[in-house]
Structures are given as C-alpha cells and as structure tokens.
Amino acid sequence: MSGPSLFILLCSGEHEKIQMAAMMASVAAVSDRPVQVFVSMNAMFTFERGADPVGRYQGGRMSKVLLERKAPDAVDLFGQGKMLGEMQVFACSMALDVLGWTLDNLTEDLFDEPMGLTKFLSDAEEGQLITL
Amino acid sequence: MSQRKMVDARGAFCPGPLMEVIAALKLIDVGDEVEVWSTDQGTTQDLPKWCKKIGHELVETKECDGYWSLVVRKAK
Numbered sequence: 245m246s247g248p249s250l251f252i253l254l255c256s257g258e259h260e261k262i263q264m265a266a267m268m269a270s271v272a273a274v275s276d277r278p279v280q281v282f283v284s285m286n287a288m289f290t291f292e293r294g295a296d297p298v299g300r301y302q303g304g305r306m307s308k309v310l311l312e313r314k315a316p317d318a319v320d321l322f323g324q325g326k327m328l329g330e331m332q333v334f335a336c337s338m339a340l341d342v343l344g345w346t347l348d349n350l351t352e353d354l355f356d357e358p359m360g361l362t363k364f365l366s367d368a369e370e371g372q373l374i375t376l
Numbered sequence: 377m378s379q380r381k382m383v384d385a386r387g388a389f390c391p392g393p394l395m396e397v398i399a400a401l402k403l404i405d406v407g408d409e410v411e412v413w414s415t416d417q418g419t420t421q422d423l424p425k426w427c428k429k430i431g432h433e434l435v436e437t438k439e440c441d442g443y444w445s446l447v448v449r450k451a452k
Contacts, residue, residue, distance in 0.1 A: 276429060
C-alpha cells in the first residue's frame with residue numbers, strides 16, 4: 245500500500261533548498277509515496293531550458309561544496325525520481341505568465357503541465373505539504 | 377540459478393547509491409540480485425529500510441576496505 249502523498253511547493257532559488265527538494269522528491273517517489281512538485285517564483289530559473297548546468301545554481305556555503313564535490317545534480321535528481329518512481333512536476337501558471345514562458349522554456353521532459361496554486365493546494369490537502 | 381548485477385556506487389553521494397540500485401533492479405528478473413558497493417554510510421540504513429518498505433529482500437550487508445557491500449534480491 246502506498247504511503248501518504250508528498251506535495252512539495254518549491255519557490256526558492258537557493259541551491260540548497262532546491263537540492264533538498266530534489267532529494268526528498270526522488271527518494272519519496274521511489275519509496276512508494278506519490279509525489280507532486282509545484283515549482284514557482286525564483287525556483288523557475290533553475291529549470292530554465294538551456295541554463296548553464298553549474299551557473300543555474302545560486303547559493304551559499306553548502307552550494308559551493310555541493311558543486312565542488314559533484315553531489316548529485318538537483319535537476320537530474322528530479323528526473324531520476326520521475327523515471328524510477330511516481331512523481332509529477334508542475335509549473336506555476338502565474339509564474340509562467342509573468343515570465344512570458346511556456347513549458348518549452350523549462351527543462352525538457354520534466355514538467356507535466358502548468359498548474360494553478362488553487363488546484364495544487366486543494367490536492368495537497370490529501371497528503372503532506374512541504375514548502376521550500 | 378540467480379544472476380547478480382554489480383553496481384559500483386563508490387564515491388556517489390546520497391541518494392545516488394539508492395537510485396542506482398533501484399535503476400538496476402528494474403533491469404533484472406525476480407529472483408536475481410543486485411550487489412552495490414557504496415562509500416556512503418547512510419546506504420547501510422537507507423537500503424534496508426527501502427527494501428523492507430517495498431518488499432525486496434536484503435540478502436547481505438558487509439563492511440569492506442573503505443566501503444560497504446550490500447546485496448538485494450528482487451522479490452517482486
């Protein structure tokens with residue numbers, strides 16, 4: 245039987261928070277917990293298609309260590325979790341609108357569809373919601 | 377006779393070893409095994425917990441020279 249669904253609201257552009265979100269999402273997805281990730285605000289820029297693989301991460305001390313030691317790449321981790329487990333990734337429709345973006349501006353094959361916050365929060369009532 | 381697939385995840389950081397084992401398990405048949413080598417100490421707790429949750433069998437955990445070796449048998 246599946247565990248309770250995990251809902252991650254990812255708004256921060258900080259590498260450390262994006263890394264933690266990726267780790268939580270990928271591990272939960274492969275551990276029989278369905279995961280939904282809602283990406284908005286500054287987090288959008290990390291997922292911009294064509295962004296420099298290193299330059300797309302902005303952070304503090306831990307960010308430097310993660311990059312120097314070649315820790316698992318956060319965007320790649322989301323992709324692995326999606327491939328190996330049950331994970332959906334949504335782009336905030338408001339953030340897409342203000343940026344003038346579509347899903348074609350975001351990491352290829354990662355985002356399922358745009359979504360509004362109302363629907364995401366409503367769905368999240370059925371599980372555990374974490375905001376980063 | 378069961379087949380065993382090797383995964384050398386030494387040097388990979390969490391959750392890398394776990395993800396590599398899971399990817400390998402998808403490629404083998406029920407009854408076959410994956411042996412993973414990991415320098416990440418967390419793997420020695422993460423993998424048994426994951427196996428118990430999902431229903432695969434942890435066959436062996438062994439401390440080697442600078443790394444751990446764990447063997448998982450695909451149960452379903």
